[in-house]
Amino acid sequence: MWRENTYPGAACDVPSPFYSFSFETNPNWPHRFSRQPAILDYIRHVADKYDIRRHIRFGTEVLGATYDSAAGTRQIELSNGVPLVVDVPVSAVGQLSRPSYPAIPGADTFAGPAFHSALWDHDVDLAGKRVAVIGTGASAIQFVPAIQPEVGHLTLFQRTPPHIVPGPDREFTRLHHLAFDKVRLAHLLERGTRYGVTESLSVALGLLRAAREDRQRDLQATHAQADEGRARSLREGLADLPDRLQARPVLQRLPPGTGPVQRRCHHGGHHGDHAVRRRHRGRSGA
Numbered sequence: 001m002w003r004e005n006t007y008p009g010a011a012c013d014v015p016s017p018f019y020s021f022s023f024e025t026n027p028n029w030p031h032r033f034s035r036q037p038a039i040l041d042y043i044r045h046v047a048d049k050y051d052i053r054r055h056i057r058f059g060t061e062v063l064g065a066t067y068d069s070a071a072g073t074r075q076i077e078l079s080n081g082v083p084l085v086v087d088v089p090v091s092a093v094g095q096l097s098r099p100s101y102p103a104i105p106g107a108d109t110f111a112g113p114a115f116h117s118a119l120w121d122h123d124v125d126l127a128g129k130r131v132a133v134i135g136t137g138a139s140a141i142q143f144v145p146a147i148q149p150e151v152g153h154l155t156l157f158q159r160t161p162p163h164i165v166p167g168p169d170r171e172f173t174r175l176h177h178l179a180f181d182k183v184r185l186a187h188l189l190e191r192g193t194r195y196g197v198t199e200s201l202s203v204a205l206g207l208l209r210a211a212r213e214d215r216q217r218d219l220q221a222t223h224a225q226a227d228e229g230r231a232r233s234l235r236e237g238l239a240d241l242p243d244r245l246q247a248r249p250v251l252q253r254l255p256p257g258t259g260p261v262q263r264r265c266h267h268g269g270h271h272g273d274h275a276v277r278r279r280h281r282g283r284s285g286a
């Protein structure tokens, strides 16, 4: 990944004293958030110092693996056709080393130079050009500010807006390098602080997400309870409705006359109706 991605501004978003092996610390990182060339140099240095290269089969792709249950081994199929049998295969193929191209209709008929940020074409001089960038992911966040001052016009196409926070980057001076080299504690302090800050942020973000999910769950449970309560009130309120309606005289029509019997009958009919409505309204509003 750090070999392929050479776009302008390519850098690591993890502080370098932390984005390095504990057994091979580097007192000479040029920045707290070092750029791609420094990271690639570091990786090459580690490969050389620990004599890793002789174990690497360059330009060779793993195409598949077959398990031999009798021998308990795996036959690895390589693109160069050389047979390889191992006891324990460990996959370290990364997940982002192959650029992904969106299917944009008409993209293949575009006449100008076009390339993926992971395969930056350094032969194309962008100075004064009209440039369109598709996407605002982690790579665009780094190379857009790097090319913007030199291009003639820049159009940025954004589908999903990302969150961006300012990184506390700084250039490490000779004094830093000297301190990191000679005073072991200074380097451990920088590494430990970055480790603490980065891990705390991850934990804090995780806790925030968990708290938000908890709140959503609580809210859903409260809504479900309220719905159930309303439904129960309605059922209870209406359960004896047929009896109550039967028990009270129901006015089918207003007979002529204004005597006491007729008045009570009239009043009772309405009273019963109001009571049902009042009870129903009172419970459903609870």
Ligand SMILES: Cc1cc2nc3c(=O)[nH]c(=O)nc-3n(C[C@H](O)[C@H](O)[C@H](O)COP(=O)(O)OP(=O)(O)OC[C@H]3O[C@@H](n4cnc5c(N)ncnc54)[C@H](O)[C@@H]3O)c2cc1C
Pocket (backbone or CB within 6 Å): 001, 002, 005, 011, 012, 013, 014, 060, 061, 062, 063, 092, 093, 094, 095, 096, 097, 138, 139
């Ligand atoms: C543009 C970009 C920026 C990034 N920035 C950061 C960052 O700032 N901080 C961070 O923590 N992470 C970042 N990452 C994630 C980054 O991928 C990891 O930090 C790190 O490089 C992963 O290391 P890796 O060894 O797992 O994978 P990689 O570095 O991707 O290495 C995988 C290797 O496996 C090889 N390979 C794959 N398939 C096969 C096969 N079938 N046969 C043989 N070889 C194979 C590849 O060629 C590659 O050499 C970034 C990724 C990208 C693409």
